[in-house]
Amino acid sequence: MSTNQGEFVWYELMTTDIAAAERFYKSVVGWTAKDAGMPDMTYTLFSAGERMIAGLMAMPKDAEGMPPGWIGYIYADDVDATAKEVAARGGKVHRQPDDIPGVGRFAVVGDPTGAVFCLFSSTSEEGQDADRAAPGQVGWHELMAGDLNTAWTFYSSLFGWEKDQALDMGEMGIYQIFKVNGQPSGGMMTKPKDLPAPPYWGYYFNVDAIDAAVERVNAGGGRVVMGPMEVPGGSWIINAVDPQGAHFSLVAPKR
Template structure:
């Protein structure tokens, strides 16, 4: 398996109020296979594979992120389901100290996960939650950047200026302006390699900063139509962009999901691609 350099998006899972229903939706939409982890301590954690390669997972949502806390005069909550992006680290404890120093929030302190690795969850100064993964028996996704796997991740935020300093100080990411038409926000580079993008809050119906995933697909239009047939919805219909033809969807539990036909030559998520 390809090694993920610290700071690279390495794992992706969905927090859902109904794991079985979410697994059914994503397997039917994307052709994934779902397998419940047999260890009782995994509490029903369900992994997704595509073409035999581990690509993502779904679990019952138990993480208290800023995205799910009450807000507004009526105590309305954000989306009841959301994807989490895990960045590789070789020292979760040291990274936790960097997050604190940089003004982030510690949502979940570093903890061991069934011998598979060590994880922690944070929020940046604008409230976008993200996780880190220190590998044990599991290194991360076995495929990224190809149809059927996560093709790209993006920070969706209204706090770009603060994010530039925060992610440089914590994950070692460098914000680089692309110069591409229609893309005004930075792409995050790690040692000169693009690993993530940025999107302005408000492009979709999401009202709070968060990290979003884009699944690479062969046919964006057909996948969007299929999502609606399966009980999801289309927030932004398929459209051509410099990154490729993409659509913004909501799954049946409200989790945002982008599907994208990656443009030839455009950098996809780092990691194993074959």
């Protein structure tokens, strides 16, 4: 079994204006960007230092009015077998396993409550160890599930995730932190009833300081929809929308 099994290993933004999105995230998060050199499409690679973090591409023509958004890729040693297991455990396979030439194999799937993510396995054995708290890295993964218990049973059985702290959020319910390969990776909870969105995964990009990042979001044409807010452990977060309408989050060690 790969040491990456069950880890979030890649992130991808599909949007309506790739040039504008590149400018925005380079400014807000501090990523560098370069073209991937793919022969049949424009695909931009975002990096933090020497480490590639995410990809950027135009919305596919067959997206059927789907809004711009981020999606995460979870490593699976056997994408085909895992996709079958997703379906067997009540999830849905939105795109059957397929090859990315020279890169790996992937599938687009959804959990039983409707949150969408991708499965991925690489043709390379190289790992990408990094300081998850460093600027530009993805510091947290957050699931707003249709039902926490259903989602937890699904992901823990599929990927071997383990429970960490369970935070009592009062009327909002339990926020369950989870560990992947022994390290805290994110949290999940039942989506608040007044949140006007289907179940979804959200991704928190690390920045140095949250107030300065808010200024960059606003200057770039984005919009903060929640925060700044201090969370247990002393970090500061915001939830925001980029100029094309894709939701994202930022986390920083200081205000």
